[in-house]
Amino acid sequence: MTQFALNAQFPFGTYTINATNSVTMASESASISYTQDPYTAAVPALAAATFSGLNGLNPSNPFTVGYNSFTPNAAFAFFSITDVGTGTTVFNASFLSPTTTSILLGANTLAPDTQYSFELDFSDRIQGSDPLNGVPTNQLFDVRTDGTFMTGAAVPEPSGTALACLALMVVFGLARKKRIT
Numbered sequence: 001m002t003q004f005a006l007n008a009q010f011p012f013g014t015y016t017i018n019a020t021n022s023v024t025m026a027s028e029s030a031s032i033s034y035t036q037d038p039y040t041a042a043v044p045a046l047a048a049a050t051f052s053g054l055n056g057l058n059p060s061n062p063f064t065v066g067y068n069s070f071t072p073n074a075a076f077a078f079f080s081i082t083d084v085g086t087g088t089t090v091f092n093a094s095f096l097s098p099t100t101t102s103i104l105l106g107a108n109t110l111a112p113d114t115q116y117s118f119e120l121d122f123s124d125r126i127q128g129s130d131p132l133n134g135v136p137t138n139q140l141f142d143v144r145t146d147g148t149f150m151t152g153a154a155v156p157e158p159s160g161t162a163l164a165c166l167a168l169m170v171v172f173g174l175a176r177k178k179r180i181t
Contacts, residue, residue, distance in 0.1 A: 039141035
């Protein structure tokens with residue numbers, strides 16, 4: 001549906017929603033005052049360096065995820081990463097200010113050689129309340145960008161033993177060089 005068609009179907013005004021429990025027949029109603037378009041025109045987008053850097057990412061290093069900001073009505077940004085193989089969310093940054101443009105992904109948050117999906121969500125809201133009891137309600141308008149990436153192979157850390165052996169080789173090499181001269 002185009003924005004023009006959406007605006008034609010739902011013009012500005014007050015909307016009341018009534019819901020009835022079909023078992024107990026208890027009912028609730030809530031009103032939302034729709035006085036302006038509550039969604040951003042900005043499309044959530046990763047920064048070029050982030051988009052390039054995620055593919056082949058060395059997960060043993062921290063990584064800064066950069067993205068654009070947006071101008072909201074009353075809103076938040078959300079960013080999550082999910083392991084494609086298991087469906088498990090491994091990173092989630094929620095209810096961020098719409099002016100936030102980067103998040104730090106800590107070292108070892110992701111696994112090597114693993115496919116992940118990401119979701120960047122700009123979520124605008126119209127806040128209302130139940131006219132009878134004042135319970136707050138929210139109407140959400142989300143704009144999302146999704147993608148996938150594959151982390152790189154694990155880069156082995158030099159072990160303490162290997163470093164000690166290297167240090168001994170240097171010391172013996174220097175001592176031998178001193179004897180020869």
